[in-house]
Amino acid sequence: MVKTTGVKFARIHAKAVYPPVSAWEFEHLKSERVIQERLQRSTIYIIVQRPMLWFDNVYPGNGKIQFDITEGSEKIIHCILDLGEVFNLSVNEAIEFRVEFHRDAPQDGPPYRNVAGIRVFKEDQFLVWWSPQKLLFESTTRGLPLLGAGDMDAFTDYEVQYIGQAFSQTVWDRLTGHTPLQSALTLGKAKGQGHCNPALEIGLITLEISGVEEIFIDTALPFLLPEGTTPVYHHFEIYPPDPRCLAFYSPWMRQGDPEATNELEAMLIRMFEPTWNKIKYKSYPNIKNGARSKGYTMSSLALDDFPFRLKDTSGEEPLMDA
Secondary structure (H helix, E strand, C coil): CEEEEEEEEEEEEEEECCCCEEHHHHHHHCCCHHHHHHHHCCCEEEEEECCCCEEEEEEEECCEEEEEEECCCCCEEEEEEEHHHHHCCCCCCCCEEEEECCCCCCCCCCCECCECEEEEEECCEEEEEECHHHHHHHHHHCCCCEEEECCCCCCCEEEEEEEEECCCCCHHHHCCCCHHHHHHHHHCCCCCCCCCCHHHCEEEEEEEEEEEEEEEEECCCCCCCCCCCCCCCEEEEEECECHHHHHHCCCCCCCCCHHHHHHHHHHHHHHHCCCCCCCCCCCCCCCCCCCHHHCCCEEEEEEECCCCEEECCCCCCHHHHC
16 A cells, blocks of 8 residues: 655646727727627636827738838837738739728828728628737737738737636626726826827736646655645545545646636736736635635646736736746
């Protein structure tokens, strides 16, 4: 008879299901089916802020669009997008694109200035909508063939304002009458140039939990824990294996479990301590209905398809140290 003692760690895998959407964009796009389908999978949402981005010097020609992406500072990305390559068009196929503005002032362009979004159509059939954030997101994570001159990571930083979950309801339902979002829009100050409307800067990043990885530790071997974390020990016989041994090496938490969402929400709030979150989870990882309630000692986070730098209000990036 061989006895042992073990502990288990959980590594939660999550990914962004859609690029950051400003509050202004969300209000205009939330009824579109493709966005509803993607947000349906999200259980964590993060309200963020960064200076507004826009397209500038937009000039279409020969099946391509030339434009700049800017926030009004010295940081500019000069871009070319071949629409024929994106949509696999033949030589004789024509497409139409329409530009959208945050202002109602008419423009005779091209080139078009201060463009908020671009919509592309083929024979009046809608193909795609792009904001600067969506275009950069798809070029980084979805293989969109965007040619860019400049620092392609120049506009990936976001300040975290609030973190919440929408496990039992859709994100857009959760945000209806959302007090922290309304506070950020009403009391927040614009960070960028050329406007004074926080709705153009306050945005939404949503996360889908894509998996839970388990790490098994034999306590006969040395292991490290963060300060203040108490191990959750599990004792069992490995030879011959008893039911407790088999249970130890079986999954305890899956991606669709409420405990996974609770754990991720509390973990992120503890890291960033967002302005509009009233509960800061100071005693994390000791939370109700989280990973420790399932028997894990602690959890960590792995982000996929997440080309963003999230910062707290002091400018630090807690995820870099996680």
